[in-house]
């Protein structure tokens with residue numbers, strides 16, 4: 001078996017933030033230690049648990065019991081599952097819930113769910129009484145490896161996604177990989193796109209380990225390893241660049257074309273992870289065409305993604321994707337620099353660089369993508 005050289009799950013994972021350190025505890029059964037892990041990190045003993053209509057029935061009672069056993073008074077609120085809950089109306093509902101639950105400065109909010117609950121409850125905690133502590137308890141694979149770590153919180157507006165938000169570092173991330181047993185397979189695949197991304201940008205040994213494992217269902221031990229390795233990578237990147245000064249941009253690998261695909265095909269029409277999967281292959285092909293990425297890299301990434309049930313071609317997402325529209329959407333990415341757009345390109349699997357690219361460098365590849 002190939003060993004992942006970069007990070008091991010036994011290592012302590014910590015996000016070093018300007019307001020202090022945030023431990024990321026990855027451990028099977030960690031949900032039942034939530035109260036014990038949170039208690040030393042807050043002064044107060046009121047705890048407001050926010051879940052969604054899927055994660056609440058599955059896990060909120062265990063979260064509350066663990067908090068109560070550690071001396072907290074726990075109250076639970078569910079929001080409807082899905083991106084539609086990441087809005088200002090739900091935010092206000094949560095503020096009112098916090099008020100009813102007696103959450104004051106020094107008390108605790110627990111975000112028990114995927115990225116939607118994490119972003120919504122995280123932003124509610126960031127703004128309630130000018131900021132109360134939040135513990136993120138991720139339940140979707142995307143949340144384990146991405147959204148629960150790093151302190152970005154937000155809600156959507158009709159004008160766009162994540163437009164209102166704040167940086168609010170959690171006091172801890174309590175990551176129990178066994179919670180992923182109930183995650184629907186398509187949601188698991190979505191998260192695997194981000195998992196493959198970490199291998200692409202930072203960890204060739206982990207990428208090779210995934211190649212050896214993909215295709216069959218992952219055992220619990222494999223899932224734990226995946227979560228720990230990726231959480232460690234996210235924590236390392238965020239620690240080096242908490243407020244998105246530059247380095248954190250490597251996390252955008254596959255996302256420039258991915259976001260453009262979401263825009264062109266219509267938000268909600270294509271799943272984020274699926275757009276990112278096709279976007280990573282596109283970025284690798286662009287890099288190869290420009291001689292910046294080792295030849296064969298795109299094919300290798302595509303082969304791994306396909307075995308993880310993820311799309312690799314634009315044609316897998318939708319028939320007849322409009323290439324002109326895709327180029328325009330790619331060039332209007334917010335990571336613009338003059339007439340160029342900043343792209344994360346791979347040097348090879350496991351190493352990347354951020355480079356400005358002009359439309360004429362991207363257009364031929366976008367036009368020829370299958």
Ligand SMILES: NC(=O)c1ccc[n+]([C@@H]2O[C@H](COP(=O)([O-])OP(=O)(O)OC[C@H]3O[C@@H](n4cnc5c(N)ncnc54)[C@H](O)[C@@H]3O)[C@@H](O)[C@H]2O)c1
Pocket residue numbers: 052053054055058081082083086113114115116117119139140141142143146147148149150151152153162179180181182183184187190
């Ligand atoms: N803050 C960040 O840094 C960051 C990073 C990436 C994405 N995001 C945000 O994350 C959101 C997407 O997150 P997501 O993909 O987790 O979506 P999500 O929170 O909607 O979860 C996906 C679905 O899976 C269900 N689910 C979650 N965990 C489950 C479990 N253990 N068992 C059964 N069902 C479960 C949810 O109820 C939901 O229906 C987007 O809003 C995105 O903007 C934030």
Ligand SMILES: [Zn+2]
Pocket residue numbers: 194255272276
């Ligand atoms: Zn993403």
